[in-house]
Amino acid sequence: MTPYDSARERFAAWGIDADAALTTLDATPISLHCWQGDDVAGFENASGNAGSGCVATGNHPGKARNFSELTSDLEQVASLLPGPLRINLHASYATDNAAKADRDALTIAHFGSWLDWAKDRGWGVDFNPTCFGHSLAADGFTLSHRDPAVRKFWIDHCIASRRIAAAFGEALNNPVVTNIWIPDGTKDRPADRLGPRERLAESLDAIFASDLGSSAAFNIDAVESKLFGIGVESYTVGSHEFYLGYAASHQVALCLDAGHFHPTESVADKISAVMLHVPRLLLHVSRGVRWDSDHVVMLDDPTREMLHEVVVGGFLPRTHVGLDFFDASINRIAAWTIGTRNTQKAVLLGLLAPQSRLTAAENSGDDARRLSLFEDWRSLPWGAVWDEHCVRHDRLRDGEWMNAVDAYTKTVLSGRSEL
Numbered sequence: 278m279t280p281y282d283s284a285r286e287r288f289a290a291w292g293i294d295a296d297a298a299l300t301t302l303d304a305t306p307i308s309l310h311c312w313q314g315d316d317v318a319g320f321e322n323a324s325g326n327a328g329s330g331c332v333a334t335g336n337h338p339g340k341a342r343n344f345s346e347l348t349s350d351l352e353q354v355a356s357l358l359p360g361p362l363r364i365n366l367h368a369s370y371a372t373d374n375a376a377k378a379d380r381d382a383l384t385i386a387h388f389g390s391w392l393d394w395a396k397d398r399g400w401g402v403d404f405n406p407t408c409f410g411h412s413l414a415a416d417g418f419t420l421s422h423r424d425p426a427v428r429k430f431w432i433d434h435c436i437a438s439r440r441i442a443a444a445f446g447e448a449l450n451n452p453v454v455t456n457i458w459i460p461d462g463t464k465d466r467p468a469d470r471l472g473p474r475e476r477l478a479e480s481l482d483a484i485f486a487s488d489l490g491s492s493a494a495f496n497i498d499a500v501e502s503k504l505f506g507i508g509v510e511s512y513t514v515g516s517h518e519f520y521l522g523y524a525a526s527h528q529v530a531l532c533l534d535a536g537h538f539h540p541t542e543s544v545a546d547k548i549s550a551v552m553l554h555v556p557r558l559l560l561h562v563s564r565g566v567r568w569d570s571d572h573v574v575m576l577d578d579p580t581r582e583m584l585h586e587v588v589v590g591g592f593l594p595r596t597h598v599g600l601d602f603f604d605a606s607i608n609r610i611a612a613w614t615i616g617t618r619n620t621q622k623a624v625l626l627g628l629l630a631p632q633s634r635l636t637a638a639e640n641s642g643d644d645a646r647r648l649s650l651f652e653d654w655r656s657l658p659w660g661a662v663w664d665e666h667c668v669r670h671d672r673l674r675d676g677e678w679m680n681a682v683d684a685y686t687k688t689v690l691s692g693r694s695e696l
């Protein structure tokens with residue numbers, strides 16, 4: 278009997294079907310964020326900096342500096358990840374002739390290399406307008422700017438991004454999530470909290486009114502809230518309340534970033550609440566340490582509970598699982614791999630939850646049994662199920678894959694000039 282066979286029996290005794298869990302895991306892609314590979318720099322200029330409260334700290338050597346380095350790194354990471362993947366792009370990663378177009382004039386033609394690459398790999402794409410790291414975002418306002426000309430530039434950039442997304446989706450026959458996040462806000466107490474929010478709502482209306490024609494079905498609009506940023510401590514225009522209201526009333530997807538709430542808030546608890554009102558959920562799986570620090574995702578309780586809620590709530594078909602962390606202080610390939618494998622494990626753990634027993638205990642008022650189930654279940658041999666998943670996908674198991682990162686670091690990363 279293999280370790281997996283015996284684990285499967287153990288789970289079966291708890292009323293849990295491990296084979297079915299692995300089948301669903303195989304149908305749950307994780308959207309890999311391209312920006313972990315270069316600290317959110319993008320390809321527009323070599324010394325790119327996210328700015329606007331989006332801070333990658335650290336200067337570990339070996340970061341990707343162009344399309345070929347970034348895709349090489351992504352391929353290395355993908356070779357260490359069991360299960361389906363997507364690539365999540367920011368507009369600032371335009372490759373082809375991008376220098377000739379400002380962000381409001383970008384088209385799918387500027388992303389031809391990414392399209393070919395995604396096609397070759399059989400991956401889906403997700404997309405983000407980049408409303409930061411640009412001279413017209415330098416004063417901290419974009420879609421809510423008081424100057425109509427600046428607003429128009431960012432509206433046009435978001436419209437261009439939706440068109441690019443829909444074109445990617447159509448070419449790949451696989452819908453693309455376009456997620457709008459803006460940095461708008463103020464360092465100190467603003468006099469007018471309402472005006473920028475009225476302008477943001479108007480800008481979003483203009484963006485979503487843009488016609489995508491026959492490719493509209495290949496674009497899924499999402500909006501992402503934030504609590505605060507460095508330098509934007511007192512007021513964030515696109516707060517949670519703003520976007521929850523907007524997403525519910527306009528029926529667009531809501532993005533919940535795990536780092537965008539007060540540290541003691543439970544993002545897991547929000548999921549069933551918002552899913553009653555919005556059509557789809559985009560998760561930005563991240564880990565805030567004291568603030569929205571975007572640390573590498575751990576298999577910690579907040580991450581586990583978030584994916585648990587997605588699974589047991591029956592929300593997987595309406596949920597897009599994306600990553601959003603960037604740690605420039607450690608090996609970036611390892612960071613990507615650790616955070617993604619932990620996200621995949623959190624999905625698996627959600628799929629292995631003893632939900633029927635838990636609800637039976639709850640419905641019979643046996644709260645002690647419910648607690649015992651939650652706690653005893655933690656020691657079930659889920660690691661053997663994860664190992665089986667890795668082996669089925671011909672991927673290295675836990676404790677083994679880091680050697681492959683070392684080899685890649687030695688042969689590839691160490692050749693990059695800043696080392």
Ligand code: RNT
Nearest residue numbers: 312331405458503534601
């Ligand atoms: C910023 C948001 C946003 C970005 C990426 C790069 O606080 O989380 O999602 O991290 O778009």
Ligand code: ZN
Nearest residue numbers: 501534561601
């Ligand atoms: Zn995010």
